[in-house]
Amino acid sequence: MRLVLELILPILLIVCALAVTFSKRLLVSVVIYTSFSLIMSVIWVLLESPDLAITEAAVGAGVSGLLLIYTLKKIHALKGTSDE
């Protein structure tokens, strides 16, 4: 089980990074980037670094995502809202 996770998670990271690069819509990029951070935090647990896992979950998946989304709102890039 652990071995499978250890192999799958890095691959997922790469897939996420590529999807961020090639997705056309900024909102999608941001959401994928947030999930990238979430995967990172699982990897930190696997690497026996719980401190990093907590921090990454709070910062990468939480605050960074929030800041990115508010930026998108300011630059009117949120599809499907009155801003677009």
Next chain:
Amino acid sequence: MEHLLINHYETAAVILFGIGFLNLLLQNNLVKKVIGFGVMDSAVYLFLASQGYIEGRMAPILVGEVAHAADYINPIPAGLVLTGIVVSVSVTAFSLALIQRLYQKYQTVNFDEIVQLARQKGDE
């Protein structure tokens, strides 16, 4: 090849570093540039932390009274990565704020267009 498979975290980290680096250089969209920077930094942290991991040892939080160095993984990479994460979130916030101001001035987040517009205005 086998070596790369065993060191799969490092391999993935190198690939991610490349993706982030190219994003930072080639993307015209500033938001994606910032995300690329995030990916690049995460890759470096992954590299560092995976070098600190030792098979079959515990996280560096003391259990019991006496500590044996052979029971715990290396705490240094975790500490360095913690510092690094703080630095990268600060930089991210700064660059996003800058992007908002640029959008306010030029109505776009495409850096090439911004540079062109600035040149047309003659103030770059």
Next chain:
Amino acid sequence: MSKMARIRKEKKTPWQKFCAWVNGDAAEQMLLPAQPPKESKKKAAKAKREKTTSNHRKDMGLGQFDHIYRICAVLIGIAIVSVLMAVVLKLPLFGSPDNPSVNEVVERYVEKGLEETGAVNMVAGMILDYRAFDTFGESSVLFLAVTCVTMLLMRDRNNTDKKEDMLTAQEHVIEGYEEDIILTKISRLIIPCALVYGIYVVLNGHLSPGGGFSGGTIMGSALILFAVSYGMIRMSRFFTYATFRKVTSSALMVYAASKAYSFFTGANHLESHIPLGTPGAILSSGLILVLDICVGIVVACTMYGFYALFTKGEL
């Protein structure tokens, strides 16, 4: 002819469908009514802009430069990746106990850490006692970042424009009249839990995973949730720019003063007179607890500050 049928009619490869799904095109076509006039106007404007820029580029010979730049960038990227791959091949194996980074430094951090710093969590002991100068620099980076964001986004005569002002005024009005019931009820449940959890993580930084930074972020997100659900006006009753300044500056001052004391005593080989307490108790490990609390306060304020500046441009 319904939209669904039209979508089905257009033949797409699975990959294209997947791309459309990722980009949210499919769902949007189903859910949102089309807005042709606005779209086309925008496109026309964009096309015009692109035309001018491309013309301009040709004039200045920039197109070629851009091309060369791109090729160079890709080459540099590939070169760096392949060189790093080659380095990975030479590095010690993953998870092996005898790679060069496991040496006397780690040994002392692990074996003497409890005795010398009083922290059960060795990472906290390392970053806040053995290598505290780094961590002080790190807190300064955070302080600098929030200062920069204030410089950029705080409202002043350079960065206000009428449209934005109108939008914010509208939002203020909406905020005043209409409370989102689901949001307020749920956040009333969640905010206390998040705050308490954040405080727990901060106070237990030297005993369990976490510490000032992660706990501070959690507290900061609780503050953000409060501001989202009850509005900035209520928030500003107890949290203004003046409080923000005072709180961050004094927390950082305490941090700097206590670290200066310990650096000074350490370098001059003086006794530090700070009791380490019983290992494992909350009130133990000397300055680490104080530093964790200071960092926690700074980070919580900073995170809320980022949110407030990003949304409203004021604190």
Next chain:
Amino acid sequence: MPFVYNFPFFSIFICMISGIVTPLLKNGRWAYRLSLFASGAGLVLSSILLGTIGPSGQSYSFMMGHFPAPWGNELSVGPLEAVLAVAICLVMLMALLGGRKDIFDDILPEKQKLYFIMMNEILAALLALTYTNDIFTAYVFIEISTIAACAIVMAKDQSATLVATMRYLIMSLLGSGLVLIGIVLLYCITGHLLFPNLQQRVLELVATGQYTMPLTVVVGLIVLGLGIKSAMFPFHLWLPPAHGSATTASSSVLSGLVVKGYIILMIRLFYKVFTIEVIRELRITNMIFLFGLAGMIVGSVGAIKEGHIKRMLAYSSVAQLGYVFMGIGLGTDIGVMAACFQILVHASTKPMLFGCASALSASRHHNKQLHALRGAAYENKLAGVGFTVGALSMIGIPLFAGFAAKVFFASATMAQPVKMWMTLLTLALSTVLNALYYIPAVTVLWSRPVDGETGEKQPKDPAFAVSTVVFIAAVFFLGICYQPVVELIQTGLSLL
């Protein structure tokens, strides 16, 4: 331990604490005074330190905390560090004095306080980069100076500065990323973070031939990263817009100090971690040498084409940094000595040029195009004299500081025949190119304006006068009595 040994730590902490206290002050004026106090205190402390350890050539390491070398952070102090610290504090103080009027004119009143936070933190970061004995601390302070440097560029808050800041930020982030991965790799193959232990392990690795390839990559990545941040030749394009569009004090600090901070760190890493012999064997120095030569030419050519006086000065910075890289690239002690001397020369000349240029343009409604400045020197004689002195020093006229630096570069190459020819030819070419843009600029400034084109009289600015006089004195001091400075640098390098 003598009490004087604490002074580096005091000067760093005074600057950082002034930065932290600044938000609580009443207004920008008080923040300005606090900044002056911080840099003045740093100057006094560093001078006393230099007076104590300089003549006797002592060096020591200072524990930041209760734990010695491989475990805790440390500072390491020697004559070279002390000389550089004195120069950094002096230039900072004078840049603040010289740019005072522009700071209060260009920046909105409510944001002036925040600007001085950045200045204090930049000073702290530069001092820390000069003194640190720990590679990860160096990374953290690189980031501090990056963020603060971007902030002082954008403080003027116009469209042009914002675009320039974005470009600067992107390049800086690339550079930091490369430096960070270099540091990480170095940690992975050595297991240490402090300079003395790193050096020991690196020498062991070189002796056993283990990890030679990773070591080369590490040096390459760190040099590349720091090179991007300090505008080494192929990566210099971000510099002119950033330095050219910022407010005066920012331009002075950026070109005089911030760019140098990374180079100082590079030199210290070469000596204290990798050792210059290993670097020479890895042939990294040859690359740096070539980039330096190319930078000298490309920067000057860029400056000739430029009509905007501040951007012209910024391009000239690229050329002058090329000299520094060339000196490091020689890979010998005497070459690095010349590079250090050039750092001091440029740090005392370029801030004066920027200050005088903007003082001259003040009487022409801040129009910084060269043709608009015709005869401006008659309206502000001191600024005109300052600009002329700076320009002559940059060209390399005897008795001025730039000449001494060029002589050192020329004499440093004597041992290496191939590099000697390349260096001498490029030096000659670069001197001609320098003259080609500085002489016309000076002539324009001093030629009589065409019929009644005089601008309004500017009020007297004593702060600016003090800073210009001090800078002129420094230029002549370095040009005439360079011997003690050179001796200090030499003992410092031998103790690194």
